[in-house]
Amino acid sequence: MAFFISESSQGEYVMKKILSGNEAIARGAFEAGVSFISAYPGTPSTEILQTVANEYPAIHAEWTPNEKVALEVAAGASYAGARCMAVMKHVGVNVAADPLMTLPYTLIRGGFVLVSADDPELFSSQNEQDNRHYARFAKMPMLEPSTSQEAKDFMVEAVRISEEFETPVMLRTTTRISHSMGVVELGGENGCRTPSLERHPAEWVMLPANARARHPVIEERIRSLKVYSDASPLNVMEMGSPKLGIISSGVAYQYAKEALPHASFLKLGLSYPLPEDLVRKFAAQVDELWVVEELDPFMEEQVKALGIDCHGKDRLPLCGELNPDIIRGAVMGIALQDGDQPDLPPRPPSMCPGCPHRSMLWALKRNKCFIAGDIGCYTLGFLPPLSAIDTCLCMGAGINHAHGMATVFGPGKEKIVAVIGDSTFYHSGITGLLNLAYNKGAALIVILDNSTTAMTGSQDHPGTGVTVRGERTVNLDLENLVRALGIGWVRTVDPYDVKQTRKDVKEALAFEGPSVIISKAPCVLLKSRNVPGRALTVDTDACTGCKVCIGLGCPAIEFRDEKAHISDMCVGCGVCADLCAPGAIGGEK
Amino acid sequence: MNVLMTGVGGQGIILASDMLSEVMMRSGCDVKKSEIHGMAQRGGSVMSHVRFAERVDSPLIPFGGCDILLSFEELEAARYLKYLKKDATVIINQYRLAPPAVVSGSRKYPDVVPFLRERTPNIHLVPGTAIAEEMGNARGVNIILLGLLSTLLDPPESAWYDAINSMLKEKIRAANIEGFKRGRQIKIQ
Numbered sequence A: 001m002a003f004f005i006s007e008s009s010q011g012e013y014v015m016k017k018i019l020s021g022n023e024a025i026a027r028g029a030f031e032a033g034v035s036f037i038s039a040y041p042g043t044p045s046t047e048i049l050q051t052v053a054n055e056y057p058a059i060h061a062e063w064t065p066n067e068k069v070a071l072e073v074a075a076g077a078s079y080a081g082a083r084c085m086a087v088m089k090h091v092g093v094n095v096a097a098d099p100l101m102t103l104p105y106t107l108i109r110g111g112f113v114l115v116s117a118d119d120p121e122l123f124s125s126q127n128e129q130d131n132r133h134y135a136r137f138a139k140m141p142m143l144e145p146s147t148s149q150e151a152k153d154f155m156v157e158a159v160r161i162s163e164e165f166e167t168p169v170m171l172r173t174t175t176r177i178s179h180s181m182g183v184v185e186l187g188g189e190n191g192c193r194t195p196s197l198e199r200h201p202a203e204w205v206m207l208p209a210n211a212r213a214r215h216p217v218i219e220e221r222i223r224s225l226k227v228y229s230d231a232s233p234l235n236v237m238e239m240g241s242p243k244l245g246i247i248s249s250g251v252a253y254q255y256a257k258e259a260l261p262h263a264s265f266l267k268l269g270l271s272y273p274l275p276e277d278l279v280r281k282f283a284a285q286v287d288e289l290w291v292v293e294e295l296d297p298f299m300e301e302q303v304k305a306l307g308i309d310c311h312g313k314d315r316l317p318l319c320g321e322l323n324p325d326i327i328r329g330a331v332m333g334i335a336l337q338d339g340d341q342p343d344l345p346p347r348p349p350s351m352c353p354g355c356p357h358r359s360m361l362w363a364l365k366r367n368k369c370f371i372a373g374d375i376g377c378y379t380l381g382f383l384p385p386l387s388a389i390d391t392c393l394c395m396g397a398g399i400n401h402a403h404g405m406a407t408v409f410g411p412g413k414e415k416i417v418a419v420i421g422d423s424t425f426y427h428s429g430i431t432g433l434l435n436l437a438y439n440k441g442a443a444l445i446v447i448l449d450n451s452t453t454a455m456t457g458s459q460d461h462p463g464t465g466v467t468v469r470g471e472r473t474v475n476l477d478l479e480n481l482v483r484a485l486g487i488g489w490v491r492t493v494d495p496y497d498v499k500q501t502r503k504d505v506k507e508a509l510a511f512e513g514p515s516v517i518i519s520k521a522p523c524v525l526l527k528s529r530n531v532p533g534r535a536l537t538v539d540t541d542a543c544t545g546c547k548v549c550i551g552l553g554c555p556a557i558e559f560r561d562e563k564a565h566i567s568d569m570c571v572g573c574g575v576c577a578d579l580c581a582p583g584a585i586g587g588e589k
Numbered sequence B: 001m002n003v004l005m006t007g008v009g010g011q012g013i014i015l016a017s018d019m020l021s022e023v024m025m026r027s028g029c030d031v032k033k034s035e036i037h038g039m040a041q042r043g044g045s046v047m048s049h050v051r052f053a054e055r056v057d058s059p060l061i062p063f064g065g066c067d068i069l070l071s072f073e074e075l076e077a078a079r080y081l082k083y084l085k086k087d088a089t090v091i092i093n094q095y096r097l098a099p100p101a102v103v104s105g106s107r108k109y110p111d112v113v114p115f116l117r118e119r120t121p122n123i124h125l126v127p128g129t130a131i132a133e134e135m136g137n138a139r140g141v142n143i144i145l146l147g148l149l150s151t152l153l154d155p156p157e158s159a160w161y162d163a164i165n166s167m168l169k170e171k172i173r174a175a176n177i178e179g180f181k182r183g184r185q186i187k188i189q
């Protein structure tokens, strides 16, 4: 978006820009002199690396196959002296948790920032875990911006704290920070650090003797950070009425400020370690104390542990995101005034018209398979009328569910299948498939290869042959990889060829050992898509109203006046036409 | 001032709310805007909150705080009634996109105007999609509706063209400016 120059309160000219929290973090990384960023796409964090790749060419940016890799390569960059950042969504931190828990034991050279983007309300996630616990768990400081401006400024501060205390720092956002836009005054660039080779075996080789010696260092460091937190300009008291005091952080602070503008606030930007003296001081100045935070009582429990009584989750919800009305209602003790909402037909998201996943899921369902699902657009195949996904737990779990179930049932009893997208397969499906082959499993695994990470808005990955900056790179051969893992029956199919797909599924299900179908067709949002792009039509005289085509759940097919109709959203993939027994679907408009 | 834009993923709501935010920032306001990306974009319902004033705290509009609701689709206009101020201005693009339950024939597409009337008398149905189709680009409905919205706000017409020029690629500027002008001609009382 365009820059805009305006006059600041001091009469100087400042560059202003409207930025999302994610764009602001990318800008902050640039201003902080970060030179290395790694990430795996995940809503709501994805745009951070994309912005860096598009706007800051001097920063090395890479999509990694998963978050563990992202964290470890960034740690390598830090050991070499570069400022770096690893970016992921909240559940991605679970994947990276193994290195994360030991990283603080090691010596951080170049500033290291872990960005964790949480998703209260589960707009696009499988859970709403509160990742602030990770900061405490791994004993590293955490910053929580509450606006786009702070997202940028705190990023710069995070790098500084990281280098001053030789610790990784967590910058925690939530969806409403990452995806909200606000006016940001831009700052200057700090310059990168030049890498240099050093050896610190006692601080970098984490075998028991060394790690044992490092543990007290972390404890001492977190104690000094507590003192630092008390004095940090990121933690501020804003005194209003002494009747009501609110301790808050992140977007919850903005909601509370909107709802209760006259209250006194202790706004925490550096929320872990908690500035204990500041909390005591603030609590002593107000009559009634509240801790207003989304999800878990993370700060509240620490405040109570200081022997300070306060309200919080006794009145505020533990689940979902907050908003100004919920907070006002809880603090003032009044019921929410949201009136009657008419009962409208819901509009959930659905797979795109012409999505290549649709016919494959349909073929599996026709064969009465139990379909262990995974994370991606195809998870939406769970919705009626397709109703084709039976499990979804986390990235890569589907293959393992299928193997566990199929093994328990034994050969030939139930048709247990797993579906997994290409990006998800590279993320954490490979080890599952290896296990299945090694332990003589028999499930059918369908890799839905649409040549992109579609759900998060089309990111490249090791199977696309292109980097985040659009440069050509090695292109993984999926079929050979699957064979190398030990799978004997592998076939690549075109899911738009409905008849052949059904035949191949039957054959794979009949095969005694493990089998893999690679269902290969590009996502219809890609330029390389393999559909004509012109809408088909229904010959309403020939249509018998059997509703078979409706079973596909394609948003372009509507059932009206006992007949099917196709709208101009249709991209002409032809799958519904193949299913239509009287041959009523065809031609172009 | 609080503007809520609603509709269906893929209708260009995000670009419209981006442009509104840009214009209001340039006119000296503090601006915040919030919407959801990701899964919600696969044809699901979409809502974008845009707030501008001397100072804005919450990126979300409080219940009962919305001054103008601009809905790109009829049904979506009634999904967020709790946000409407009494007497809010509601502009509804005359366009119906059947949600899944209507597609499958299990429910009827509802008439939403009566629900809205309980909240406000200022309801305007406008033929944004028809105009866009007549201009030869159904996807241009967002800029037409933005043109209409601009007539209800303070910034001068030229401020909008500045934003269009700085935010859009040259190739598509002329068509967007034309659509914007057509939107400004839509009359509501």
Ligand code: SF4
Pocket: A350, A351, A352, A354, A355, A356, A357, A377, A378, A450, A454, A455, A523, A524, A525, B042
């Ligand atoms: S984005 Fe691609 S993969 Fe996702 S639903 Fe649409 S066509 Fe399918």
Ligand code: SF4
Pocket: A353, A354, A355, A535, A536, A552, A554, A555, A556, A557, A566, A569, A570, A571, A572, A573, A574, A575, A576, A577
């Ligand atoms: S051809 Fe049929 S299934 Fe494919 S996009 Fe068009 S209506 Fe949907």
